[in-house]
Structures are given as C-alpha cells and as structure tokens.
Amino acid sequence: MILHPTVIANLLAAYIAGGMVLYAVFYGVQILKHWDIQNGHELQLVLERRTYLISTLLSYVFGLQLLSLFLYIFTADNLTPLFVGAMCAAGTLNVDSFGYPTLVLKIFNFILAGLWLVLNYVDNQGYDYPLIKKKYLLLAFVAPVIIVETILESAYFLDMEADVITSCCGSLFSSERVTGLGSEIASLPARPMMWVFYSAMACTLLCGIFFYFNNLGGYLYALLSLLMFFISLVSIVSFISLYIYELPTHHCPFCIIMEEYNYIGYLLYILLFGAVVSGLGVGALIPFRQVESLQAMLSGFIRKLALASVILYAAFTTLVTYEIVTSSLVISYEVVY
C-alpha cells in the first residue's frame, strides 16, 4: 500500500459509505418487511421515525458516492509519478488487476446512487411515503454492489506497490493494439463515429425536448439518454480526445483531466454523468405519476429532470464541438487513425 493522502481519503470515503450503507440496509430490510402505513403499532411508528434518519444519512452517503468517482480518478491521476510507465490515471489504474473493475463499479454505482437520490427526493415530497418500499428495494440492490466496490477498492489500494512497471495510456488506448476494450474503441474510425455521435445526440435532444413539451416519450428518452451516455464515452476515446490533444493517435480518456488540458475532462464527465442520471430519473419516475400524494408535483418534476438532462447533454455537445472547432487537428476522410 502507498500511504498517500488521496489514497487515505479514498479508503476512508469507501469505508464510511460501506459502513453507512450496511447500517441503512439493516433498517431498510425491516422497512421492506414490516412497513404498513395503515397500522399504528409501535414498530410502524419506530420505522416512520427511523426512515428520517436513514434517508438523511443515505442522502449524504450517496452524495459522497457521487464525489468518490471523481476522487478516485483524481487519485489515480495524482499517483502517476510513482509508477514507472504510467503517464496518467490510465497507467495507475493498471498497476494491479483491481483498478479498472473498481472504476467500472464506481461508474455503475454513481448512476444507481443518483437514481436513489432522485427517488428519495420525490418520496420526501409525498405525505404518505409513497416510494418508500421502492427506494429501499433499490437500496437492497445497491448495497451489495457498493460493498463489492469497497472490497475491490481496498484491494486496489492495498495491493499497490511502488516498484511496479505499468503500461502507459498510449499503449492501453492504442488503435494499433489488437486486444483490449480500450484499443478496440480507439480503433473505431473517427469520422463515422463522429456522425454516430452527432446523429444520436440530435435524436436524444429532440426526444427530450418533445417529452418536455408534450409529456410523451419519457421511457424512450430515458433509454436514449442511457444509450447516449455509452456513445459519448466511446466517442471520447474514439475522436473527442484526438481533437483535445491535437494528436491523431492519442485516444486516452484520462489525460483530458490533466492540467495541460485545463482539466476539461472533469467538466465533460460531470456534464455526461449528470445528464444520464437525470435522463434515467425520467424513466424511473414515470410509473409513479398516478400516485395520489405525488400527482401535484411529479409530472412537473419529471419534466424538469428531462430539461436538466437535455441541457446537460447540450452543454456537453457544445463543449465537444468547441474543442473540435478550435482544435488544430484535421482528420481527413482518406486516412483513418
């Protein structure tokens, strides 16, 4: 293990989140088993009081979970000078076999935690805890994934040895390599991928705007926003990074968070993750529009979520377009890097 302040911060955040989630899930299971709002028994009243504590606690824990993704990336980037061969977070994450699995789980948990926060917010607007069982059911699903993430993250940091020779991002995300997901994405042709990105984004934004004005097609928008999230991630590797680095062969999705590139990666990822969480929130909430205690606010809130998602995706696209337009790199039709 490398004793570095950022490593300690990551581990502390992971253990706090893991511990709190375990505590919350213990009461969450009781709520799932015994909750009956019609009942005036002592246990029911205890659960009603307890859910305030649990949902407040989880709001902070899941808020921390959202931040922990960026802290994790920041840490990986920060530790780069300690490993031979590492040029950015991509190399640091490759120092042992737990780095990338932890990152994948963090991304997955970011989305789930965001959705839980959306459900919790809506549940708190109703006078009769309308989504209480749904949100604790989601918690019961999220908790094991967060615990696995905590274990993997611990293994990643505890297994870290300073004398490890790792791969640089140029190797991990190279279109010339034949194996690896990063290389496969990097080898996607830039021009066609650009068309895919802009066409899919146009469809997503139009669908979102249509839903905002007509209240129709919410599920489709949620699906498109999830699809757009993956297309955007692939696009970052495939062609967006090329324009930011102004290098036709450098596809790394991590170097863009470095100071040399004005930390633009953080902004891109924040916009992207915000957009997918609010977009998926639309689909998650639509089934509850008829709940009596939520009728007054829910439709309006779902539309606001859709609008937020559309704005975030539009801002992401604008930023990407700005980078492409102002970049010195020109990718011709004939040559595909």
Place this chain on the structure above:
Amino acid sequence: MIELMNVKKVFNAGNPSEFSALNSVNLNIAGNKVTVLKGPSGSGKTTLLSIVGCMSRPSAGRVKLNGREITSLPERFLTDIRRKTFGFIFQQPNLIKGISVLDNVMLPAYPLGEKRSQLKMKAMKGLAELNIADKSASKVEWLSGGEAQRASIVRALINDPYIIIADEPTAHLDTKLSYRFMEIIEKFKSEGKTVIITSHDPLVYESSIVDHVVKLRDGQIEGKQA
C-alpha cells in the same frame, strides 16, 4: 374533528427510567366546542395535548384530524399543519425578550410570507381586541403578567388557526385575570373555533362555557367523557 386511537406515549423506552405517560388513550374531541383535559400533575394532560397539537409523536397509535391521519406525516407536513391549524397558548407566555410586543405577535406568521403591512394590521387588530394595543411598541419585559398572557394569546391567533390549544393557561394568573381569560375563550367559541385546554383549575373546568371535560389519571381516561 380530532380522533385519538390507542395512543401510547413512552419516554426513555428500554431504559431503567422508562415512563409510560399515556396508555391506550381513545378520545374524540368535537369541533367548535371547548374541551378541558383535567387531571392531577403527571396524569398525561400536557403529553396528550402535545400529541394532539402535532408537537410530539406518539409511541404507538394514530391521531386523525378532520378524518386525515396525521401521526405518520413527515415532519415538513406536520410543520405546515401546526402553523395553519393550531394556535398554542402555554403556561408561561414564552414571549421573546428584547423585541417588542408587536414583533412577538407577528413572529409565527413570518414563514408564511404574508405582506408585512397586512400582517401588522392584523396583529394590531388582535392586540386592540384584547385591549393591549397601546403596548404594541413596548418591550415584553415591561408587561405585567396579564398583559404578557394576552400578548401570547394574540400571537397564538396570528395565523387564524381554527383550533386553540392552551396548556394550564391560568396557572400563573390571579382570579380576575383567569375570569378574563375564560371570557376570551368564550369569544373564540362564539367565533366557531375549537378550544382544547389542560387544567386542574376549577375556575376553568367548572366554567359554563366548557362543553366537555376529559378526566385523566395515570395516562388513562377515567370513566366516560363528561
């Protein structure tokens, strides 16, 4: 109007100092009437009143207000009900020292966002009705006991609640002021408000304006409602 079903309240549950203040209380409180909760100290009057007024939650049981169950409501909804439905008059006036009578009276209405000019007019009208309009600019520490009590009554009415809750209101008043207080209660009744008072003062529970007397002892209702 207010229905209590199997209401229990236990303090320090699970500790050696556990104390059961209310035991399975079932009670109906009628609207537009004056109800007095009568009983010795420690009988559970104030506990019951605080549960009815949404100031505390029972350990078990439910309370319905106009048919709507309120004990399960999340805190933000309870705050809203407390603010708009109940006016509280406590044993002590509980006025805030250092600010004027008028400011004290207007204070509970601030969260509702009413225009200050209208609020001031309403507060002054309330103070005039209880004959303390001339004290509106005075600091509360300059008031006599009776004036402070009346100021606290005007404060309880500032949001125009339809239920007035008074906890031992005459405990610190002399006989003359106690009679004056009951006259004010009679006025509330004539205006169609529901009044719930806890008291072990005969001047209160034997008053002709009282419609129901509920006797409490050891956290339980004694006999039938009078």
